Amino acid sequence: MPESSSRVPILELRGVSKRFGAVQALSNVNFEAYAGEVVGLVGDNGAGKSTLIKCVAGIHPADDGEIWFEGQRVHIQNPKDAADLGIQTVYQDLALCDNLDVVANLYLGREQTSRLPLDEVSMEKRSLEVLRDLSVSIPSVRTIIASLSGGQRQSVAISRAVMWNSKLVILDEPTAALGVLQSHQVLQLIKNLRQQGLAVIVISHNLADIFEVVDRISILYLGRNNGVFNVHGTSQEQIVAAITGAEFGNNNQGSAPARQRKGGSSR
């Protein structure tokens, strides 16, 4: 992680703004994510976290500012543009079909066939490989989603997001609806994603989870940047202060390494 400051970020937002009618949802926001890094996007309700990821996922294209992906300027106008770049988002509702099994959900919309009929054997084989690589444990890949636990469902949704050559995965509140054990399961999966060299953006309200899994925390306050912190050497109190705006104005004193990187990569 520490060397990431010298590398090109996989995703970089420069001065992104977004307005909905009279509401300035984002103003001049900078943000970056690196491969092999988990970055937390944190902020109070209405701080603009969801709007920011929707700009990246192509649901609400940004009004102003630049999006750079792997060192290239890109224009993300719709979800397909994002998917073509290798950006996948897992929303809170997971978008799984409860009545279909794990394999069918992993391949939803991308089914493989051998001539006309579905090629269940190939799909099941690859599904098992993907889940094994990510250390996701599920009783059987032929179980329907309805009989899985919340953590297992989240794991299936995340696995689906990363199994199609994704480079950046955005997770919206991945542990919000989960119990302690299941949260642990999902956080472990996020660590596995980092190990495999993916860039992961985690949106969460749960600071304990953030501190367990995240390398860097980027804070939004009322649609503006309010500091980037390295989790090592930052206390939860500092983060809470930045989220609530209590420290507004001197937030750049959050932590030394984070400030350096901030100065180095954004202008």
Next chain:
Amino acid sequence: MSTMVNDPRLESERSGNPLQRWFQRFRQSDLGPLPIVFGLLIIWLIFQRTNDKFLSPLNLTNLMAQIAALGTIAVGAVLILLLGEVDLSAGSVSGLCAAVMAVLNVKYGIPGPIAVLAGLFTGLAIGLFQGFWVTRFKIPSFIVTLAGLIGWVGALLYVLGETGTVNLRDKFIVGLASTFLKRDVPNGELYSWLVGILFIIIYAASFIWERQRRKRAGLQFRSIGGLLFQIAVVVILVVGMLLITNADRGLPSAMVFFIAVLVIFDFLTQRTIFGRHVYAVGGNAEAARRASINVPFVRIAVFGLASTLAAFGGILAASRLLAVNQSSGGSDLLLNVIASAVIGGTSLFGGRGTVWSALLGALVIGSISNGMDLLALPSPIKFMITGGVLLVAVTIEAISRQRRESAGR
């Protein structure tokens, strides 16, 4: 990562002897079609005890000829229910399309096969129209097809004109449903056995081949015992059906069409991308949309297919009754169609069920109707008992759904 290993529910499922595991499955009510098969056997035993002609080859062959049209329309209803929609127009559409065929053939002298095709295309066009209306204007299918239910009856009366009844004489059209393979076709009995054996061989080969492929790919594969048991069940069903019908007039042609429809649509729904997408749309349309599935296309196509099947069922019914009249496709047909699909185990809430539920449901409804006719019971009793069976069947479905959901947590 492996929290579920500590979950006692899963451990109890894995451990224990087969009987305990079966009991576990029973408690979670993942029984598939077993309750309704059991119910059907009970219905048959009751009727057999009250009238020993019920399980005779003559009557069972009649039963097959009677349920084919109902079952064919019910396959369409299953497709619609898989989407989580409902089609109230199936009955009227079947009547209208049969009338179109009959009028073209009898009044305008158009050859039978072309008249039949015209009837089928009428159904397809109606279905696509209704499906388009449901998806384009986002009106519940219940309302759109309710309008269809009323409107297509009007169209039926209009097409039939003043006479009100059109009698069918065309050999092709009459032969569709009124042919018995042994009685009416030279060597028909032999052909029925050849096709039956071919069916069994293809069925068994496809499962054995799949097992080999899974084995080679290093996936879990089924035990030889379970596979042989499944194949044995199919052999008994096919051979039993052929022995019984060939002890009488032979297999009714309407049943041949119905079975063909079942096999084709089973393949379509279980083995193709389109079928997978039908289940996905019925399970979670928003998830399907985000997975870049063309949800409006799937919806409109299914409505089109369902109404085409309704048309085919109506044509089979007309062929069997040798006429189309003002009550064709009316009366209790629609209710029996939806009841068949639901009794057979298709969920009203979308995404669960198979086309075989049309066969099971039609057998139950048809058996009750047939058995009561043998007993000369009046139709009030018939309706009440059919209603009771429907209620019991959906209750079983609802309880099993609740248990499945509570077992999921």
